[in-house]
Amino acid sequence: MAFYVAQFLTGLASAASLFLVASGLSIIFGVTRIVNFAHGAFYMLGAYVAFTLTEYFSGAFGFWGGIVAAALAVATLGVLVEIVLLRRIYHAPELFQLLATFGLTLMVEDLVVLIWGPSDLLGRRAPGFKGAVDFFGQSLPSYDLFLIVLGPAVLGILWLLFQRTRWGVLVRAATQDRDMVAALGVNQKWLFTSVFAVGVFLAALGGALQIPRDAVNHAMDLRIIVDVFVVVVIGGLGSIFGAFVAAVLVSELNAFGILIFPKISIILVFLVMAVVLIVRPWGLFGKREAPARRTPGLTVNPWRPLTSAERLAVCIALLAAAALPVIGGNYAVTVGSEIAIFVIFAISLHFLMAVGGLASFGHAAYFGLGAYGVAFLAKMAGLPMIACLLLGPLLGCLGAAVFGFFAVQLSGVYFAMLTLAFAQIVWSVAFQWVEVTGGDNGILGVWPERWASSPSHFYWLSLGIAALAAAGLRILVFSPFGFALRAMRDSPLRSEAVGINGKRVQWTAFVISGTVAGVAGALFAYLKGSVFPDNLGIPLSVDALVMVLLGGVETVSGGIVGAIVYKALNIWLVSQTDLSKLVLGGFIVLIVVAFPKGIVGTLEMIRHRHGGGSSEASSETRLMGSRIETAE
Template sequence: MELYVVQFLTGLANAASLFLVASGLSLIFGVTRIVNFAHGAFYMMGAYIAYSLTIRWQTPLGFWAALVVASMAVAIIGVVIEIVLLRRIYHAPELLQLLATFGITLIAEDAVRLLWGPEDLVGPRAPGLSGAVSILGNAMPVYDFVLIFLGPLVFGLIWLMLHRTRWGLLVRAATQDREMVNALGVNQKWLFTGVFALGVFLAAFGGGLQIPRDAVTHFMDLSVITEVFVVVVIGGLGSIGGAFLAAIIVSQLNAFGILIMPGISLVLMFAVMAIVLVLRPWGLLGKQIVRSRNAAPPEGGAWKPLSTTGRISSAIAVLMAILLPFVLGDYGIGVAAEVMIAIIFAMSLQFLMSVGGLDSFGHAANLGLGAYGAALCVQYFNMPMELALFVGPLIAAAFAIVAGWFCVRLSNIYFAMLTLAYAQILWSIVFQWVDLTGGDNGIVGVWPSAWASSPQAYYWLTVACAASVVGALRYLTFSPFGYSLRALRDSPMRSATIGIHKRHVQHAAFVISAFFAGLAGVLFAFQKGSIFPDAIGISTSVDGLIMVLLGGFNTISGSVVGAVVYKVASIWLMSNTDFPRLILGVVIVLLVVVFPQGIVGTSRQLFERWQIRRRQSKPFVGTAVKNGGAA
């Protein structure tokens, strides 16, 4: 019993810093509707700056002053980012905003490595709070009791600010109806800036609070952002009270999960997140999100079957891909094979998102299921590669039949978050089921058959698979099934009136997308000769989103271009620069600003505008003049 009490108190202490970060993210999303993936980066920057200040200000007052000053410094950085970048894309699709904030995360990761070095930093203990007290015979750090007190205190201050000030009234009103607030003459830009600054301050303060408890690392942003998303979803997007309650729930699950059920401790919080999304998508204390009245309808101009020129161009592209091994060395061929696998993965996600209108944050689950399914079949049943190429995707599709039944009942951000929960549950199982999957040691020795063992032969296999997948998905896009999907995406109510069953059609699309993503996973496993849990991680899902959005959200060929550009750029930067994430992040942010419709989408838009200006510049020739007669 004594140990349970200590675990409970430890969970409450962990909930304090988790609540601070989650409340900031919830505020930002509630008002601006931005899924701020960079929130973990602000948490990390707060920890690093606070570390530098606390080692200089070695007094009790200096420690807390260092946390406040560090948080204010990060808040100023956040304000600059909001004014310079995010204001430009507030009316852009939510996924484009996610891409921009992910670019900020990449920049921040390498920036802290550049300024503080790659080593983990161990901060000083909080002056005057470094001792421990005995709780039922077990030692409990004094600092943990400070955190337990600090969590409710900050919650109370935020509640007072939101309910007893005019600014808080405007924030709550903007959470419910941004257009009405704007119609009342409120300057939305500065309201958004203020909310963003407060959210960033809370995240940075939460990072600073962790210095006496954990090492400061440049990986802490990604480690915290997943838990924060879970807290925000369980509590309710935009609900501060919900974030407080969910932070306690998640922290207690982590504390007691390790103690009581260590084998599935990582699964628990994602399972709770999935259950909440299925039963109450808007969270325990949240409210349903009101979509913007000014949301632009999906653009349909780019959806055209291939013309004769397009077919010829596609054939030339495939021929050039086939001939690549004759001009590249083994390393270049290996990179080209990775690009082909990335094309398959991106196309499978593009079909789900662009055609089906279903934004998935957990598409890596399907890639990982295909890869692990094939690897386990090879390891335990000595299955040949040829058979595994079919079995792996079928395993991914089989899991998608079950998961998709729940997922397609939701839409918009709720669907995206449930797919994230699905992927994280699978990642947790793979990571902790060591006897079957090898845990973080992975599965090794997954090699292709003899005929495909050379780099050239395996590359040609990936080219054949990529060309087949692109052709199949393009055919499906312009089939009656594809038109039904796009009808549901553009106008669900009208589609229902003509007899299109929303759940059935979208469920089928979910399974088809999973099948092709599973194929990408099988090819990935055989190329690498192994598979590890990070293939199912959130970073892999984000990679897929980046490839789709970089190429162009509303184009068929955009995913191909996006996959080639992103994969080649990331591999080249990783091999030739010391700070690849910094450069890649800058490139992503610039592409978001310069190519808001993606590389292909924006290029096509500019080309169409050029054609219109060219036609308008031609002199008008009247009919009478053309016929040589008098007017």
């Protein structure tokens, strides 16, 4: 019994730091509506700066002074980021803000390696808490007991701040209805800045307090951000008490899961998150938000069919791409195959986001399921390559059908977070079910047959499938199904009033999108000759989001262009510099600030300003206008 009590107390100690980071993210997201992927980077910076101040400037600050000074320094940096970067894009679509913070995360990852080096850093013990306390034969670190007390103390301070101060009242009001707060004359600009500063301070403090417990390393940001998102969603957006309860719940599941349910220990927290989102989407202690108001300029403009000149340009581009094996070497052809595969992956998500208005944060699940489907059929059933390519993506289709049924019941950020939870569940199964998936060792030897084994032949295969996928999805866009899906995106109530079964249409779109992603995963398995759990991971899902947003979510071809630019730039930078993430992140931030509509969206906007609109575009606009008037 003493062992389990000690394990429980260890979980409480971990919950303290998790609560600090999660409460900061909950405050920021609740008020500014920014899905701040950089929050983990601020946590990591807090740990690195605290290590430097306590190790090399202990005479000036002392240990505890160094911890607080590190949090204040990173909070100051957060204020600069908010003023210089985020303040410029508050009126941009929320997903572009996600893209900007992701670019910032990439930059920070390389900067910490450049400044502090790639090796893990071991911080010193906290003065006064260097020993352990004997608990019925179990040794508990005294520092863990300090953290157990610190968690409720910080919760109490935050409660007083938000319940007994005017600033706290404004923050709570903005969490529920930002527009009403603005209508009352509150300066949202500085309210957002102060909220961001407090949130970053809490994240940095959580990181700084970890240096006596864990080694400081440049992977801390991604390790913490997943758990933080889980805590925020379970607890409820904007709820500090909810973040505290959820942090304890998640930490205890992590502490006891490995003991009680070793086979599914990693899945537990995501199962809880999925159940909470399905039963109570706004979290255990969250509140229903005020109805979202449509921001002018964010709706996707009616699309138009290709003109004759554009069809000719597409044919020329395909012929030029097909000629790559003639003018390039094997390396260039292999890179071309990878880009073609990621074009398929990107357009599958782009279809769901642009036409359906559904932003999936876990789209890699169906990419990875397609890859595993091919691996199972090729290695275990011994089927030929053609059969594997036809049947393997069906595993992605099955996953999308099951997960999509629950996901489309939600909308907005709750839909996105549920897709993230499902993706992490699939990743956890692949990682822990070693007997079937090989676990972290993966499934090796998934090589194409002789007819497709040469780089040029595989490239032509990938390019052909990419062209067919793009053409098929474009046909769907202009089909009656596509019009119904776009109607659900723009006005669910009106759509259902004219007889459209909205949830069924969205579920069908989800299944189509997941199946196409599975096709990309199937080709990727043959390209790499192996399948690993990383093919299902969050970084790959984020890559897909970046490709779509980079190209332009308000366009038809944005996914294609975004995938080509992002993947080609990523591969080229890795071969040219050790600071590829820094350069790529800076490029992403520049695109978001300078071209918030994406590459293709910006080019189309410039063309229309110079009178480039076509008669077909006008006719398409009139057609959509008549449809909307009929619906109304």
